[in-house]
Amino acid sequence: MNLSNCVEKGGDGMPQDKLELSLRDSLAISAALRLSLSDLFSRIRGIAAHEAMLTPYMRQELEGVLQDGYRLLRLADSLATAENYELAETAAVVFPLWEELERGLEAARLLLGANGRTLSYELPKSNDLVRGDAEMLMRAVLHLISNGLNAAEKESPVVVRGSIAGDQAVITVIDYGCGIPPELMETVFRPYESRDRNGLSYQSPGLGLPLARRVLEAHGGSLRLVSNDTGTAAICSLPLCTAPQTLHHPAPQYLEDLFSPLYTVLCNEIAPPWPYPEN
Incomplete structure (x- = not known):
């Protein structure tokens, strides 16, 4: 992953790092995210199976964690596809x-x-x-x-x-x-x-x-x-x-x-x- 020589001005005029990833970086990050997310979704399933024990606040928080998991899954899918997809x-x-x-x-x-x-x-x-x-x-x-x-x-x-x-x-x-x-x-x-x-x-x-x-x-x-x-x-x-x-x-x-x-x-x-x- 390369963050060097990638500095640009943001909307406030301050320098900002601009992310650059090689294809190898993208695929590695995608695979790592998927591995962690597989465990996360399994744990959420286990908790959801006991929904009757959840307070409204706990359920709301768990839904928030689930939504964050989907955001990360979208990133994992996109990293693997945006520069690497070929129609099999x-x-x-x-x-x-x-x-x-x-x-x-x-x-x-x-x-x-x-x-x-x-x-x-x-x-x-x-x-x-x-x-x-x-x-x-x-x-x-x-x-x-x-x-x-x-x-x-x-x-x-x-x-x-x-x-x-x-x-x-x-x-x-x-x-x-x-x-x-x-x-x-x-x-x-x-x-x-x-x-x-x-x-x-x-x-x-x-x-x-x-x-x-x-x-x-x-x-x-x-x-x-x-x-x-x-x-x-x-x-x-x-x-x-x-x-x-x-x-x-x-x-x-x-x-x-x-x-x-x-x-x-x-x-x-x-x-x-x-x-x-x-x-």
């Missing part, structure tokens, strides 16, 4: 894009709505097929949704729209936040660089956009941003597939799976799942 041949299947996307978006809409945030979506009804990893593509879209929620006021919605342009499926994630200044449009895709709504250095690893672009490009697609002072549109493209559908494994269970990208990627916007049963 064994994970690539042909599946109906809009059907799979709607399943994940509806689950996200329900959870976000319960926590005072608004997500809406408009998707085609056609049976358009793409080839890839459905859960990883959903993870990429959820990171874009999370970025949109962070950029906007709490009452402001995030909208996901789907369309077809020639031989490409297009997924557009729209927020009505502060927008991205033109001078930052390129830097937002650099890992470990993140800014808040005022353009100040933000205490976040800044891996959401790099991860989303890496996943989309590994699927033969792309990600670009269009932004002004009224909001930002993240425009994703994916090549359509004409091969027969090959999705035979069970569809991702976004609400039932406690380690689905729904709970990890959106951990800052939703409450952690509770009670917390054995998964």
